[in-house]
Each structure stands twice: as structure tokens, then as C-alpha cells.
Amino acid sequence: MAKQKRGAADQDRAGMTGVDRLRLRMSAMINSPKAQSLCQATIWRVDGDSNQAWNQVMGELGETDGLAMTRNEDGTVTLKWEAAIEEGSNASSGDEAYVDEMVVQRIEEQAPF
Numbered sequence: 001m002a003k004q005k006r007g008a009a010d011q012d013r014a015g016m017t018g019v020d021r022l023r024l025r026m027s028a029m030i031n032s033p034k035a036q037s038l039c040q041a042t043i044w045r046v047d048g049d050s051n052q053a054w055n056q057v058m059g060e061l062g063e064t065d066g067l068a069m070t071r072n073e074d075g076t077v078t079l080k081w082e083a084a085i086e087e088g089s090n091a092s093s094g095d096e097a098y099v100d101e102m103v104v105q106r107i108e109e110q111a112p113f
Contacts, residue, residue: 018053026057030079040080042072 016024026043035041045054061079062069070078 018048018050019056022049022053022057026061039083040078042076042078044076 025046029035029043030041032041058069058077061067061077066081068080070080072078
């Protein structure tokens with residue numbers, strides 16, 4: 001019975017799990033204009049992130065091709081990727097950079113948006 005109560009506590013009113021909330025937060029960090037222009041984002045864990053959720057999402061990111069992860073001394077993780085140019089665009093190297101779609105797809109795979 002306690003396990004059932006705990007499982008219900010792991011989901012908020014919208015039905016999102018801790019993993020879903022973490023993926024959503026990381027997606028926002030990665031898709032921010034600054035992260036996109038730098039082709040990197042520093043992500044961090046908050047008090048509400050469970051060990052299971054953090055480890056699962058870190059594992060997913062670690063399996064993503066074209067994404068380099070650096071664990072920093074302060075507990076943050078820096079993600080770096082190569083800039084990708086949108087298909088059909090005449091963008092030159094000086095134009096706004098776009099994150100590799102594989103990175104975003106991996107994070108958003110099960111996100112509810």
C-alpha cells in the first residue's frame with residue numbers, strides 16, 4: 001500500500017513523472033537562444049529531481065550521438081554539440097546555429113509536449 005501512495009506522489013496533478021519534468025526542463029535549457037548560439041548548455045539538478053530520474057536522463061543523453069557531456073566539479077553537466085544547418089536554408093557559417101535534431105529528439109522522446 002505504501003508503494004502505491006509513493007507511486008502516486010511521483011506524479012504531479014498533470015500526470016507528469018519526475019523524468020518527464022526533468023526532460024522538459026532540460027529541453028528548455030538546450031533550446032534556449034543562448035544555448036543554441038553557443039552550441040552548448042549547462043544543466044543542473046534541482047532538489048526535486050530523484051536519483052532515478054537524473055540517472056535515467058543522464059543515461060539517455062550519454063547515448064545520444066554527436067553530444068559531448070562534461071561533468072563539472074560543482075555537480076552541473078555541460079552538453080556540447082556540433083552546429084547543424086537546417087535543410088533547404090542558404091545559411092552560412094555566421095548565421096544562427098541549430099542544435100543537432102538527435103539531441104532534442106532524444107530528450108523530447110517521451111516529454112508530454
